[in-house]
Amino acid sequence: xxxxxxxxxxxxxxxxxxxxxxxxxxxxxxxxxxxxxxxxxxxxxxxxxxxxxxxxxxxxxxxxxxxxxxxxxxxxxxxxxxxxxxxxxxxxxxxxxxxxxxxxxxxxxxxxxxxxxxxxxxxxxxxxxxxxxxxxxxxxxxxxxxxxxxxxxxxxxxxxxxxxxxxxxxxxxxxxxxxxxxxxxxxxxxxxxxxxxxxxxx
Amino acid sequence: xxxxxxxxxxxxxxxxxxxxxxxxxxxxxxxxxxxxxxxxxxxxxxxxxxxxxxxxxxxxxxxxxxxxxxxxxxxxxxxxxxxxxxxxxxxxxxxxxxxxxxxxxxxxxxxxxxxxxxxxxxxxxxxxxxxxxxxxxxxxxxxxxxxxxxxxxxxxxxxxxxxxxxxxxxxxxxxxxxxxxxxxxxxxxxxxxxxxxxxxxx
Numbered sequence: 001x002x003x004x005x006x007x008x009x010x011x012x013x014x015x016x017x018x019x020x021x022x023x024x025x026x027x028x029x030x031x032x033x034x035x036x037x038x039x040x041x042x043x044x045x046x047x048x049x050x051x052x053x054x055x056x057x058x059x060x061x062x063x064x065x066x067x068x069x070x071x072x073x074x075x076x077x078x079x080x081x082x083x084x085x086x087x088x089x090x091x092x093x094x095x096x097x098x099x100x101x102x103x104x105x106x107x108x109x110x111x112x113x114x115x116x117x118x119x120x121x122x123x124x125x126x127x128x129x130x131x132x133x134x135x136x137x138x139x140x141x142x143x144x145x146x147x148x149x150x151x152x153x154x155x156x157x158x159x160x161x162x163x164x165x166x167x168x169x170x171x172x173x174x175x176x177x178x179x180x181x182x183x184x185x186x187x188x189x190x191x192x193x194x195x196x197x198x199x200x201x202x
Numbered sequence: 203x204x205x206x207x208x209x210x211x212x213x214x215x216x217x218x219x220x221x222x223x224x225x226x227x228x229x230x231x232x233x234x235x236x237x238x239x240x241x242x243x244x245x246x247x248x249x250x251x252x253x254x255x256x257x258x259x260x261x262x263x264x265x266x267x268x269x270x271x272x273x274x275x276x277x278x279x280x281x282x283x284x285x286x287x288x289x290x291x292x293x294x295x296x297x298x299x300x301x302x303x304x305x306x307x308x309x310x311x312x313x314x315x316x317x318x319x320x321x322x323x324x325x326x327x328x329x330x331x332x333x334x335x336x337x338x339x340x341x342x343x344x345x346x347x348x349x350x351x352x353x354x355x356x357x358x359x360x361x362x363x364x365x366x367x368x369x370x371x372x373x374x375x376x377x378x379x380x381x382x383x384x385x386x387x388x389x390x391x392x393x394x395x396x397x398x399x400x401x402x403x404x
Contacts, residue, residue, distance in 0.1 A: 035228040
């Protein structure tokens, strides 16, 4: 088992879905993909920096301080972002962030991050709300184009999770947003099958 | 199961032992105690803010920004600290922080935290190094007195972990500092049996 990657330190930065809110195992998809890497003989330090309710703007303001504190010079540090759903939540009839604002903060964050560390982006997941999902689908497509432009690998999870019943069912049975163990596990498998993630452990 | 505590948000702030470094399950003791609470019907949001190598000084500088971002006004937010081991590591023949410095930064941090949120302190664990353990034992005793003065519940884990063989054996077999699943699980049980922790879920 001593052929694994040594001492990779990964910051997962984003919202409640990164935090794993609602997961009775307290792992979320981020803990599950790191535990899977550990079980394959890799040595990973797992830093979960998901914060509930945060938009692209709030993440743009804190990602640097929090990741720099955890990824000192000389260590093999990596960053995985995932955010956007909270931008699309309506408050007083308008999204918390307009799409152009979301893309502006995402661009600012992602462009700076890739200069510092190998960076990946996982898109926003669907909600059990068809109307909000139209906004999330659109944002996910624009984030994919942005990441293509910045040469940052992007994983669309919106499209496949729409087809995974546990995701929607668990969210509805829980708090109307966050799944439980089966939903997070399904998402973890999407990430584990992603070539960009797998390449970190090649 | 709907008799549990609802929406408790807990920030665990500290060092690599808080992070759970070395645990193949990517839970550490912090994830284990939160998952146990979830399994008893409580709804917990788990924020892990452990950072490898950090001393009391580094934690004093960041705990407020990081916890305030995660515990907005109106939520039922709590803070659990655990740090001190890194202060006792020798660099150029001297501890990274002198004992009086450790206590100064711990006092500054704990006094401010208890004004904001219900706060607990878990002491530093032993290392597989008898000479360093003398410094850790002394620091743990002084932290206990400090917490008594501040009316913050303090859990001495140094003394019981010295008697738990998995802790030392796993640390030696791993990287000379951090245990694996059995060691973290043993520590999680010490915290779960602690009346101050249990009182949060009464």
